[in-house]
Amino acid sequence: MxxxxxxxxxxxxxxxxxxxxxxxxxxxxxxxxxxxxxxxxxxxxxxxxxxxxxxxxxRDRTELIVALAEDQIAWLTVAGRPAPPLADPEAARPLSREAVRGSVATLVAGWQERRPVLSSIIEVAEHDAAIRRLWVGGIHEVAEVACQVFVGHWRSGGGEAPDDALVVSEALTWMIERSCHQMLSGRTEPEQVVDALTEIVCRVVGVD
Known part of the structure; x- marks a missing residue:
């Protein structure tokens, strides 16, 4: 032994x-x-x-891609996590455009750096249920954190969060995922993607 x-x-x-x-x-x-x-x-x-x-x-290439997907989801959930005060689900804190842009810029920069790997994971997820579950779960985790931040912002104005706050957050998170996947592989500059996504998130959430 x-x-x-x-x-x-x-x-x-x-x-x-x-x-x-x-x-x-x-x-x-x-x-x-x-x-x-x-x-x-x-x-x-x-x-x-x-x-x-x-x-x-x-066992095969797919199992290796699963391991890569787990690595990338770990990055995604960390990159999508805001600073501790904003992430407090009990806090009522207003969001600034600068904070939104900073979070979006971090995700876009990380995506650009990892684009070939992420594109491969998304390609495989189209026909592999295990990888699809991993990827969808990672996106949902990011959306849950975003929802906490958005709810804090809405409450900071003295109002209540909408009943579909998590659905709104998940839709915005998938919008960022799809935009990065499609636009960063084309002619659009990363800075333009950051500007566009920041504008959309701010308009939907109500950030001045």
Whole structure:
């Protein structure tokens, strides 16, 4: 039986190899590969491991994309989280246009940086139920946090939040997701996307 230090070293090596495979996939996607054309041989070669090693960590490409999706959802939920005072669900705090723009700009910049990977995840989610559930769940989590902020803003004016506050928040969150996915891969400059999304959110939520 290996001692605990050997077991920990083995676990670190395994985690490192798994990370190497994920990072290799990201590099290939960044270089222009698509999920449809990306092969296990390509990924293994880029990560400098054997195909057998790949299968020791992932059953297939889809399972690897699930792991990538979990990474990206972790980023998305952190990026969509406002500063602590705004995130307090009991707080009644007005939103400023500057705060809205800052949150939108963070999401757009992060999306631009991760665009090839996110595009691949969205492509696979169209026909893979497990990845779709992950992605939809991540978007919903961001929308729930946004809803807390919007409710605080509405209450700060002495009013009540609308009954469909979460639906409004989720619609705005999906709008940002779709806009980033479609517009950042075209001719629209990221700054223009930030300006447009900031304007729409501010108009819907009632931020001066």
């Amino acid at each position: 290996p001692d605990s230090s050997q077991a920990r070293a083995g676990a670190r090596r395994r985690a490192g190899t798994r990370r190497d495979l994920l990072d290799a996939t990201v590099r290939l996607l960044d270089a222009g590969a698509s999920h449809a054309t990306l092969s296990i041989a390509d990924i293994s070669r880029e990560a400098a491991v054997s195909r057998a090693t790949f299968y020791g960590h992932f």
